[in-house]
Amino acid sequence: MIGLVILAVMLLGGGFKWAKARRGAGKREESGHGGAAARAAVERGFVPADRLDTEHRAPVTADERAAVAAAGTGDWQACAAWLEAAGKDWDERIRRVQVLSELAAVEDQWLLAWRSAKPQDPTAAVVHADTAVQVAWNVRGSLSASQTTQEQFRIFHRLIAQAQEAAHEAQRLADPADPVPYMVEQPIAMALGYSHERYRELWTQITERDPKVLAAHTGALQYWCRKWRGSHEEAREFARASAAAGGPGDLLTLLPLYAHLEQEMATGDADPDVYYKQPEVVAAADAALADLAAARPDDPRAGRLRHVLAWVLYWQDRYEEALEQFRIVDGYIGAAPWTYVADRKARYLRVRDYCVSRVPEKA
Amino acid sequence: MGASLRALRALVLLSGFYLLGVVLLAVLAGLDYAAFTAGLHGPALFKLAIVSVVLAVPIVRGMLMLRTPKGEPPAGVPVTEAQEPQLWQTVRDTARQVGTRAPDEIVLIGEVNAAVSEDARLLGLRAGTRRLYVGLPLMAGLDEMQLRAVLAHEMGHYANLDTRLTPLIARGRAQLIRTIGHFHERADHKVATERAKQEKKAEVRIAKGKKAKAVDTTGQGALYRGMARIYTAYGKLYMRATLSSARRQELAADLASVRVAGRDSTASALRELNALDSAHDFYMGSYATLGVGAGLLPRPGEVFGGLRRLLDARSDELEDLRRELSTEPTSPYDSHPALAERVARIEALPDDGRAGQAARPALELLSAPGDALATLEQAVLTPQALALERVDWDDLVHTSMTHYVGQGAQDVREALTAEGAGPELATLLDAVDADPAVRWRITDRFPKSEQASAATGRAAREFARPVLRRALSQLVTADLTARGAARWQLSWSESATLRYASEDFEERLGLALDAAVADLPDTEPLRKLVLAP
Numbered sequence: 059m060i061g062l063v064i065l066a067v068m069l070l071g072g073g074f075k076w077a078k079a080r081r082g083a084g085k086r087e088e089s090g091h092g093g094a095a096a097r098a099a100v101e102r103g104f105v106p107a108d109r110l111d112t113e114h115r116a117p118v119t120a121d122e123r124a125a126v127a128a129a130g131t132g133d134w135q136a137c138a139a140w141l142e143a144a145g146k147d148w149d150e151r152i153r154r155v156q157v158l159s160e161l162a163a164v165e166d167q168w169l170l171a172w173r174s175a176k177p178q179d180p181t182a183a184v185v186h187a188d189t190a191v192q193v194a195w196n197v198r199g200s201l202s203a204s205q206t207t208q209e210q211f212r213i214f215h216r217l218i219a220q221a222q223e224a225a226h227e228a229q230r231l232a233d234p235a236d237p238v239p240y241m242v243e244q245p246i247a248m249a250l251g252y253s254h255e256r257y258r259e260l261w262t263q264i265t266e267r268d269p270k271v272l273a274a275h276t277g278a279l280q281y282w283c284r285k286w287r288g289s290h291e292e293a294r295e296f297a298r299a300s301a302a303a304g305g306p307g308d309l310l311t312l313l314p315l316y317a318h319l320e321q322e323m324a325t326g327d328a329d330p331d332v333y334y335k336q337p338e339v340v341a342a343a344d345a346a347l348a349d350l351a352a353a354r355p356d357d358p359r360a361g362r363l364r365h366v367l368a369w370v371l372y373w374q375d376r377y378e379e380a381l382e383q384f385r386i387v388d389g390y391i392g393a394a395p396w397t398y399v400a401d402r403k404a405r406y407l408r409v410r411d412y413c414v415s416r417v418p419e420k421a
Numbered sequence: 422m423g424a425s426l427r428a429l430r431a432l433v434l435l436s437g438f439y440l441l442g443v444v445l446l447a448v449l450a451g452l453d454y455a456a457f458t459a460g461l462h463g464p465a466l467f468k469l470a471i472v473s474v475v476l477a478v479p480i481v482r483g484m485l486m487l488r489t490p491k492g493e494p495p496a497g498v499p500v501t502e503a504q505e506p507q508l509w510q511t512v513r514d515t516a517r518q519v520g521t522r523a524p525d526e527i528v529l530i531g532e533v534n535a536a537v538s539e540d541a542r543l544l545g546l547r548a549g550t551r552r553l554y555v556g557l558p559l560m561a562g563l564d565e566m567q568l569r570a571v572l573a574h575e576m577g578h579y580a581n582l583d584t585r586l587t588p589l590i591a592r593g594r595a596q597l598i599r600t601i602g603h604f605h606e607r608a609d610h611k612v613a614t615e616r617a618k619q620e621k622k623a624e625v626r627i628a629k630g631k632k633a634k635a636v637d638t639t640g641q642g643a644l645y646r647g648m649a650r651i652y653t654a655y656g657k658l659y660m661r662a663t664l665s666s667a668r669r670q671e672l673a674a675d676l677a678s679v680r681v682a683g684r685d686s687t688a689s690a691l692r693e694l695n696a697l698d699s700a701h702d703f704y705m706g707s708y709a710t711l712g713v714g715a716g717l718l719p720r721p722g723e724v725f726g727g728l729r730r731l732l733d734a735r736s737d738e739l740e741d742l743r744r745e746l747s748t749e750p751t752s753p754y755d756s757h758p759a760l761a762e763r764v765a766r767i768e769a770l771p772d773d774g775r776a777g778q779a780a781r782p783a784l785e786l787l788s789a790p791g792d793a794l795a796t797l798e799q800a801v802l803t804p805q806a807l808a809l810e811r812v813d814w815d816d817l818v819h820t821s822m823t824h825y826v827g828q829g830a831q832d833v834r835e836a837l838t839a840e841g842a843g844p845e846l847a848t849l850l851d852a853v854d855a856d857p858a859v860r861w862r863i864t865d866r867f868p869k870s871e872q873a874s875a876a877t878g879r880a881a882r883e884f885a886r887p888v889l890r891r892a893l894s895q896l897v898t899a900d901l902t903a904r905g906a907a908r909w910q911l912s913w914s915e916s917a918t919l920r921y922a923s924e925d926f927e928e929r930l931g932l933a934l935d936a937a938v939a940d941l942p943d944t945e946p947l948r949k950l951v952l953a954p
Binding site: 162163164165166170173174189193196197199207209210212213217 | 870872873876877878879880883884887940941
């Protein structure tokens with residue numbers, strides 16, 4: 059009975075939020091209605107709904123496609139070569155590790171072959187460690203603790219412990235300059251609930267090797283969020299420090315925007331229409347725009363910043379600037395903040411098409 | 422309240438039940454008559470008459486229950502004064518101190534309990550044969566003074582004439598419960614028929630391509646439930662009237678115990694009973710009957726007598742049970758107040774200077790405890806149980822555990838054979854070396870949880886890995902025990918453990934099993950450890 063009451067309260071709460079979101083959207087959609095706005099966006103060159111790629115945040119390159127295909131045929135040498143080609147671009151290296159470990163979490167004959175052929179290979183070791191984390195979460199599932207069985211928890215804990223061992227082994231084998239095996243330990247730290255002190259030690263291992271790896275910063279921000287081991291304040295403080303540590307073009311201005319996104323999502327009753335218009339958030343968006351202007355034009359990490367920025371600018375009613383970001387990233391929406399909701403496509407289209415409707419077409 | 426007054430009340434309450442039935446029948450008849458005189462005719466009147474007859478049936482059935490169904494007396498061994506002079510003497514002493522006539526029979530039983538009964542005649546108004554039931558497991562856990570406390574409590578019921586009135590009160594309760602049951606039974610039946618009828622209709626509608634109506638049975642059986650409610654209300658009154666006095670009787674009986682055995686022995690006896698109950702249940706399930714699946718029982722006398730060994734070995738665990746008493750009565754219909762309340766009342770009494778009185782174990786009151794325990798088995802155990810082989814405890818544990826592991830291993834061997842990797846550990850390891858994936862085909866043959874069946878890729882393998890490890894471990898254990906390289910060890914304080922030939926064997930075996938179930942398997946350590954020692 060109590061369960062039913064709780065369920066009812068949750069449904070009412072959800073319904074209320076939904077109604078509020080709709081009201082906000084309705085107010086904003088006076089100029090164009092649903093289908094009309096979508097048609098207008100497509101007419102102006104934006105990608106139609108059915109052609110949006112919801113898995114990737116940028117087009118998949120030919121070499122990445124080849125590496126994925128190679129894994130399917132057991133050709134681990136090709137996978138290894140593709141991963142090695144990232145060189146000392148640590149953001150790209152961890153991204154490639156994650157692409158391969160996601161494959162290995164499903165089908166790992168190629169990885170087993172790789173590891174038995176070269177047991178001391180540092181790259182194989184780091185893919186193996188990250189795969190163990192993925193598999194642990196696949197076993198655990200994403201349901202709440204009460205809907206997760208003893209069996210699932212038991213195996214999850216064993217696998218996370220093994221993942222930690224594997225990460226330490228990868229750290230031992232790795233190039234001393236490589237922070238990636240320590241970055242692989244970041245999600246393990248969250249699952250095992252590292253103390254703040256222990257997490258800071260891990261963070262030092264990473265930043266000593268490279269203080270500006272964007273993926274390391276966003277990973278650490280997750281740890282400092284309230285939903286894991288920190289608080290809104292600690293997350294904002296960490297994000298400020300990250301942004302301050304980066305120079306123009308380092309894209310670390312993503313961190314404050316990310317922290318605000320996390321806080322707004324976590325605070326059920328925050329009205330985004332008000333939240334994102336706070337001077338602090340407006341300043342963070344301005345800093346991000348300046349950062350992007352200084353960044354390498356082909357920096358593959360820029361997409362991460364542009365997706366979040368488009369969302370924040372939209373809520374700040376800066377439609378023209380938002381639309382500029384949409385123009386660059388349009389078509390590939392496998393990125394935050396769209397991935398934070400079940401129907402990422404609907405969220406993306408609602409925001410993009412609304413921005414289109416508010417910006418007059420230039421002659 | 423005196424015994425005769427209580428007898429009167431019991432009679433009044435019982436006749437109230439009959440009165441209620443008569444009144445309800447009269448109301449039903451009155452309604453029919455009123456409807457008839459009010460001008461109701463034809464099918465409507467007929468329907469009303471049918472309804473009243475249908476409702477009257479359970480009432481009449483409840484009233485016609487002439488005999489209270491007799492509970493089976495517990496199986497046991499009656500002992501004469503010649504056989505057990507000390508026990509009889511103790512019982513007689515206690516009866517005299519309580520101020521009642523000693524029982525006519527003493528029956529030893531196999532429960533953690535002592536109870537008295539009296540074959541009362543004339544609705545309990547005249548004395549009948551008194552029987553005292555004493556559990557040997559109870560005696561195994563108490564000292565003499567504690568036993569006297571328990572006996573005094575039970576005989577306090579004789580003195581109070583509670584035993585004579587019990588059948589009368591019990592009869593009233595049984596009749597009420599049975600009548601209420603009749604009404605509910607009929608209501609349930611009615612709802613079920615209505616549901617079946619509606620579901621059938623729904624099927625027909627669906628078959629015709631229409632939308633089915635939701636099955637709705639609210640209102641069905643409401644009349645029956647209404648009648649049941651009237652009886653339940655009376656039942657509550659009945660329970661309240663008899664229970665409070667039943668609980669007062671228990672507290673009075675406790676005071677009799679204190680007079681006989683002293684405050685501290687009485688309180689400690691109650692605490693001990695709490696611990697003994699769980700200990701005995703656990704003992705019967707995990708020790709006495711451990712070998713039954715393998716066709717084994719402990720030596721004669723040990724089926725009940727082994728409890729003493731458990732009590733000695735687990736005294737620390739039992740201490741918690743002695744300390745934490747339930748604050749709730751076992752059920753709303755239990756005549757005993759909550760144990761915590763009884764003990765608190767006793768311990769609040771002034772010191773009677775009998776603390777720390779020396780007392781021997783209660784079983785020593787028997788002329789030959791071992792024989793008594795063995796004789797009890799003959800009276801209590803089924804012929805099938807008595808036909809089982811009797812062995813020493815050490816052998817019982819080793820042989821039965823080996824048997825069970827062997828049974829478990831049999832399933833494993835069948836799965837191995839089905840995948841061409843069986844049936845031995847050696848053949849399995851060869852098959853793994855040839856094709857490591859055979860391991861997951863084997864585990865696919867074992868039952869899986871919902872989550873494990875839904876898992877794919879490596880997650881599926883992680884669900885299977887502990888299953889594989891367990892299966893391997895079973896095979897290894899079966900092999901080792903079969904050739905005497907390991908032996909199951911009995912422990913009275915913990916569960917049985919497997920003892921290996923050497924100290925570090927267990928750890929090495931764990932590592933060897935891990936290596937054999939790893940993604941990149943290595944069967945060598947297991948071969949060296951188990952197959953070629």
